[in-house]
Amino acid sequence: MLVQLENVTVKHDRHVILKEISFTVEAGEFVNVVGESGAGKSSLLRLLYMDLKPDTGTVAVGEYTSHSITPSEVPYLRRKLGIIFQDFKLLEDRSVYDNVAFALHVTGATSGEIRKKVVTVLTQVGLSHKRNAMPHQLSGGEQQRVCIARALVNEPFLILADEPTGNLDPGTSLDILKLLLEINHKGTAVLMTTHNYDLVRKAGGRILQIKERQIREVQLKQ
Numbered sequence: 578m579l580v581q582l583e584n585v586t587v588k589h590d591r592h593v594i595l596k597e598i599s600f601t602v603e604a605g606e607f608v609n610v611v612g613e614s615g616a617g618k619s620s621l622l623r624l625l626y627m628d629l630k631p632d633t634g635t636v637a638v639g640e641y642t643s644h645s646i647t648p649s650e651v652p653y654l655r656r657k658l659g660i661i662f663q664d665f666k667l668l669e670d671r672s673v674y675d676n677v678a679f680a681l682h683v684t685g686a687t688s689g690e691i692r693k694k695v696v697t698v699l700t701q702v703g704l705s706h707k708r709n710a711m712p713h714q715l716s717g718g719e720q721q722r723v724c725i726a727r728a729l730v731n732e733p734f735l736i737l738a739d740e741p742t743g744n745l746d747p748g749t750s751l752d753i754l755k756l757l758l759e760i761n762h763k764g765t766a767v768l769m770t771t772h773n774y775d776l777v778r779k780a781g782g783r784i785l786q787i788k789e790r791q792i793r794e795v796q797l798k799q
């Protein structure tokens with residue numbers, strides 16, 4: 578089990594966002610998380626990368642649990658997760674290569690190891706020819722590919738993607754989904770939040786819907 582939430586309640590201020598929710602994610606799964614704007618999708622992801630603590634209940638991710646993780650351990654957990662955001666969060670003053678390499682410098686890898694890993698993941702996302710470009714010279718889809726490369730470079734056991742296609746056109750969204758599915762087929766679990774039911778249909782995998790502070794497994798009507 579990669580992820581286990583047990584009776585998790587989370588509040589923002591005094592407002593209950595998620596109420597006593599429980600679910601698990603197993604190795605290799607592709608999980609779609611759907612729900613209206615404001616339902617709590619990003620909050621759920623923040624719980625998983627431990628940017629948010631549950632008010633009650635327990636969040637377990639990999640070898641860490643919310644009640645025992647220390648602040649100094651949080652970066653180690655995040656290094657084992659690949660986190661992807663809708664708005665990319667790339668370092669604008671660094672090249673594509675350096676954006677991806679940045680995540681490896683802190684791990685103490687040698688420059689030879691870093692180079693090999695960065696080139697490998699940039700090739701995997703189809704961007705090795707853009708390694709010297711700056712983020713502003715890339716299209717939205719290309720920027721998102723850089724983010725995926727950056728997420729992959731530490732060989733995460735789980736990818737967390739918060740509306741990774743929210744700012745992309747339908748064709749580019751599908752390309753990004755295909756890339757995430759390819760990564761998943763190689764064995765990495767993926768948890769992706771989205772508004773886009775069309776994409777969820779194409780993704781297959783599990784669907785967790787957040788509604789009225791609850792989370793439940795649903796099937797889509799074809």
Ligand SMILES: Nc1ncnc2c1ncn2[C@@H]1O[C@H](COP(=O)(O)OP(=O)(O)OP(=O)(O)O)[C@@H](O)[C@H]1O
Pocket residue numbers: 589590594612613614615616617618619620621
């Ligand atoms: N830092 C915060 N402080 C107070 N309230 C917050 C905070 N972050 C989120 N909220 C509230 O919690 C609720 C859930 O927010 P969240 O961002 O998790 O929703 P979401 O499903 O990701 O929405 P969207 O689809 O628009 O991204 C919303 O009502 C939001 O206003």
Ligand SMILES: [Mg+2]
Pocket residue numbers: 618619620739
């Ligand atoms: Mg959100």
